[in-house]
Amino acid sequence: MKRILLVNNYDMSQSRELYVKGSSPSHHLFGTNELIESGKYEVDYALVSPKNYHNKLLKLLSLIPIWIKIYKKSLQYDYVYGAADFTVDFLGMAKKIGLFRPKLIAIFHHPPFKHRLAIEKFDGIIFLGKDAFNEMKATFPSQSNKMHFFQWGPDLKFYERIATIPNCQNEHKEIVFISNGKTKRDHEILVSTSEAIKTKTIIVSDKQNLPKNFNADNTYVEIFYQEKPDDIKMVELLNRCSVLVIPTPKGPVKYGPIGLTSLVDAIALGMPVITADNTVFAEIVEKEKIGLVYKSGDMSDLKRCMQYFLDHPEEINVMGQNAYNYGRTHNITAFAQKLEAVLKLNK
Structure with a gap:
């Protein structure tokens, strides 16, 4: 051995x-x-x-x-x-x-x-x-x-045990966007965009990394506090949401695999993705039609992507199914x- x-x-x-x-x-x-x-x-x-x-x-x-x-x-x-x-x-x-x-x-x-x-x-x-x-x-x-x-x-068996119905097969009566990453995330742009287009968004964060523009006046953005990782609670939360957002800040052309854990969650659960163009998997998101890519740091472009799913809710299941299919082989x-x-x- x-x-x-x-x-x-x-x-x-x-x-x-x-x-x-x-x-x-x-x-x-x-x-x-x-x-x-x-x-x-x-x-x-x-x-x-x-x-x-x-x-x-x-x-x-x-x-x-x-x-x-x-x-x-x-x-x-x-x-x-x-x-x-x-x-x-x-x-x-x-x-x-x-x-x-x-x-x-x-x-x-x-x-x-x-x-x-x-x-x-x-x-x-x-x-x-x-x-x-x-x-x-x-x-x-x-x-x-x-x-x-x-x-x-992803470890597919883990997700299937917790989320018995994948996201792409759920009915999305209320469209909920979520960002569940903490490393190099531009959550400020996500807060501003969500408030501007008046759509419900959940941001996973600990108390130290709260978005600077999040406060009691935010109507549409909610913080899901997580001081230490809990994979079971995270899968349960994601399974109740519609679109996973990976908002990396404006910076180098590619950050390295920043945001890759979130992508793994998405392809395991069958969730469509909105990602900035400086992630290493932006090309995969576009090629496999598992979501949309926006220009990092560009609020109007992020707004375009989020509004697309609000205007075309059927695409949540279509792109989610593409993500799910990709996760079966990757x-x-x-x-x-x-x-x-x-x-x-x-x-």
Whole structure:
């Protein structure tokens, strides 16, 4: 049986425990639950997280003793699988100079990637966005055979157990928009747009990240407070809504996989999506006809997209069904199969 050490910046052992209890979907472990259940792999977990310093240099220095500990531990394994960008950088540098024997597989989440690929070495590199995958293949052709694009997808059984009727089969007597993400979200534009077109919108937030323009005078926007993740409550909430909005702020052309967890929710439940054009999945939303794309930071364009669903409510079920169909083939089972293929390439 092959042994894998899964390294991430949040507690993977806790995620595995929540999955086993039925409280959390398996996709939070990036394909390793499915490998465990195949009976061919043993998976252990390691946490790499910097101390909560405000100074970036101090944060980096706090990682050094953790990386040394991980280096020693990982020598016992056949594979090391880094599920977050910085968690295996030290191992990548060690492999570059021939000081690391186990096979090293890593998911590259957030650009820029060029400097990492110049000074680190990996046996397998997984991109969650096709644009970054194509760019890095062109930039580093000698490493292109190690690069792979995987579409991250949902644990369908988890959603089906909680939401017995998918959103695309629900009757939407009241159209409700929702944004359920916290990282790099332009919720201010969503509040302003919802109030302008007088439509009900729910924003999931903790107390620290409330939209700056949300107050008691807001008539159409409601805050669903969530101080810590609860996957079951989130699926129940989403299943009562109509359209999922992913309003990333104006910024770089592509943010990396910001908003991808929300897309995973949408394709699992059969919800249409409105997303800004600087998400890595904007092209998928348009190509697969699972929603609409607006220009990031442009309130009039977001208004256009939201108004479209208000004027054409039948499209909620049509685009929702397209999202649902996409989720049947782009799920965590397919992700895990591709991951196993990469592992087999690196026996």
